[in-house]
Amino acid sequence: MLMVAVSMVVFSLVSLSPVDPVAANVGQAALSGMSDEKLATLQAYWGKDVPLVERYASWVSGLLRGDMGDSLRFNAPVAQVVAQRAANSLVLMGIAWLASGVLGLALGIAAGVRRGGAADRLVKASCFVLAASPTFWVALLMLIVFGVVLGWFPIGFSAPIGKAAADVTWLDAFHHLALPAITLSVVGVANVALHTREKTIDVMGSPYVRFARARGESTGSVVIHHGLRNLVLPALTIQCSQIAEIFGGSVLVEQVFSYPGLGQAAVSAGIGGDTALLAGIALVSAALVFGGNLVANILYGVVDPRMRKEYSRG
Amino acid sequence: MEGHSNVHRDGEFHHHHSHGASTHHAGDHHLLQVEGLTVAFRMYDDAASEGEGRRAEGEGAGGPSDGSSKPGRIARWLRDARLFLAAPQREVPVVHDLHVSVHAGEIVAVVGASGSGKTLLADAVMGLFEPNALVSGTVYFDGKPQDASSLAALRGHGISLVPQSVASLDPLMRVGRQVRGFARGGDDAARSARQRQLFARYGLGPEVERLYPFELSGGMARRVLLCCALMDNPKLIVADEPTPGLDLALAQAALADFREFADGGGGVLLITHDVEQALSVADRVAVFLDGTVVEETAVESFRSPDLLRHPFSRQLWHALPEHDFAAAPARSPEAGATAEGGQA
Known part of the structure; x- marks a missing residue:
C-alpha cells in the first residue's frame, strides 16, 4: 500500500515538473543544434508523449516482473544503480x-x-x-x-x-x-x-x-x-x-x-x-x-x- | 521523661503531646522528632512580576529622580530591563514550623486534607526534595540531629518509605528483583532469602517474584511495597497515604501490618487523609492544617471534643460518621468513647 502510494506520488510529481528529460539530459548546445527529427526520435525513445497513466502501468508491470526499469541519467538498469x-x-x-x-x-x-x-x-x-x-x-x-x-x-x-x-x-x-x-x-x-x-x-x-x-x-x-x-x-x-x-x-x-x-x-x-x-x-x-x-x-x-x-x- | 526533655530544647512552645497507652520512650528519646520544619518553593510568578512593575513605577514617580530628568529615565529603563530579564521569583511556603514526633513502638498518624502538603513531611524525613525547595528545621532520628546527607544515608538504612501506589515500582522490572533492591554492599543470597521470607510472611507466592508491577492486584501491590520497606529492617516506616484505592478489607489488612510492625518495636509515621482509619490504628494523631501540625494528641483525646484543643481537630471529630457528620456540639462524650474505645 505504502509502496503504491509512494510510487504514484513520484510519478505524478515528475510528470508535473517542468523539467524536460530530453533537454535536461542532452544539454543546451546539443539541443539547439539538433534536427527536429532527431529530437522527435529521442523524445519517442524517452517516452515523452506517453500519458502518465500508461507510463505508470508499464512501470508497475515491469516492477512486478522484477524489472525496475532503466535509468535515463546513468544509462543503466535502475536496480544496478x-x-x-x-x-x-x-x-x-x-x-x-x-x-x-x-x-x-x-x-x-x-x-x-x-x-x-x-x-x-x-x-x-x-x-x-x-x-x-x-x-x-x-x-x-x-x-x-x-x-x-x-x-x-x-x-x-x-x-x-x-x-x-x-x-x-x-x-x-x-x-x-x-x-x-x-x-x-x-x-x-x-x-x-x-x-x-x-x-x-x-x-x-x-x-x-x-x-x-x-x-x-x-x-x-x-x-x-x-x-x-x-x-x-x-x-x-x-x-x-x-x-x-x-x-x-x-x-x-x-x-x-x-x-x-x-x-x-x-x-x-x-x-x-x-x-x-x-x-x-x-x-x-x-x-x-x-x-x-x-x-x-x-x-x-x-x-x-x-x-x-x-x-x-x- | 527527663532525658526526653533534654532533647526537646524548644519543648515549651510546641511540645505538648500526650502519650498513648502503649507508647514508650526507647532509650529515653523519640525515634523521630521533627522540629520547626518549614518548606517553601521558589517559583516564577506572573502575578508578582506585574505587581512589581507597577510598584516600581509608583516609586519612580514619587522618588527624587523624577521621570522627566535624563538620568532618571535611564535608571528606570535599566530597572525595567532587569525586571524583564530576571523573571521575578517568589517563595511559596507550603509547610511552616511543623513539629511532630514518633516514639518507638507507636503509630503516629498525620491527618489532614488531601493535597495540603503532607507528603512534604515525608520528603523531609527521607531527605528527598525537589531542586527548588527551601527547607529549614531540625530532624532528630534516634536522638541525634540529622542533616541532609545523614538523612540520605538513613534512607533504606533505618528509615523506609511505603509509597502510595504501584506507580512507585519500576514498570519494567520484575517484582522480586525490585523488592531485593540495589542496596550498597548488599549480599545477594542473604537478600534473596530475606525477600522470600517476607513474601511468605505476607502471603505472596514464589510466582509473584516473576511478575511485573502491572500484573499485581491492588492487595498484592500493597504487600509488595511493604516488603520493599521491610527488606532493610527499618526502625521507622514512613507510610505516605498507603491505603487509597484499596477496599476496606485490604486497607484494614494494611493497617494491621503497620500495627504489627509498631508492636514489634518499630515506629510508623502514617500520613493519611482518612481520620477514621487513623483513629482505628494509631496511638497518636497529629492534626495537619494549612501546612503545619496544629495539634498532636493521643488517639484517646478523640473520644470527646472536649479533650481536643484546636477547633480544626474538633471539626474533624464532628465530621466522623458516628457523630452525624455535623458541626453540632457533641451529644455525649460516651458516644465517642464507645466508637473508639476498642482500638485505643
Missing part, C-alpha cells in the same frame, strides 16, 4: 545513525540526570545551535575546516581522484567516508540528545525513581538500574524515527561532499527528469524507513513486558 549507490549510502548512514544514536543517548542522559547543571547547559546550548543549523551549512563548514584548512580529510567523492577502482583500498574508502559520516552524525546528535534529555527528566521525576532513592539508591545506581531500562523504549522510538532524518540529511551531505550515494543519485534523477530512477530510490528509501519502524514495533514487544503479555493474551 540503486544497488551500487545504496552500498555507499548505507555505510555512510549506518555509521552516522549509530554514532549519533550512541552519542546522543549518552549526552541526553548526562544532561537529563543533572538538570540545570553545567553538563546540561553545555549539551543543551550546543544541541540548540546544531539543531538550528542547516545540514548543508554544517557540511560546508566541516569541508572548509577539516578538508581545506586542516587538510585532514579529502574534500569529496568516495575514492581518491585518478585512482583505478580496483586499487581503492578500504582505508581510502573509509578516509573518504569519514567527513560526511561525522557531519551527518553531528547533525543527528542534537535531535537524539534533546529527545533523550526530555525522557531522562521524565524518568528521573517518576514515582519509581523517587521510591528507589527513598530506598537508599544513589543517583548512579538509579540511572543504571531504572533509568536505562526505562529509556530503552523511547530511545528505540527516537532511533527509528531518526532513520528518516538521517536519510534526509544524507541527500544534502552527499551533495556537498560529492559523495556518490543514493541521495546524490536522487538529486540528479530529480533534476534530469529520470522518473524510473527516482521512483526506484523512493521505493528503496520508503522500504528502509518503513522497515526501521517495523523493527522498532517488534522490539517494543520484546522489550516491554506489558506489550509482550498483551500479545500472548490476544
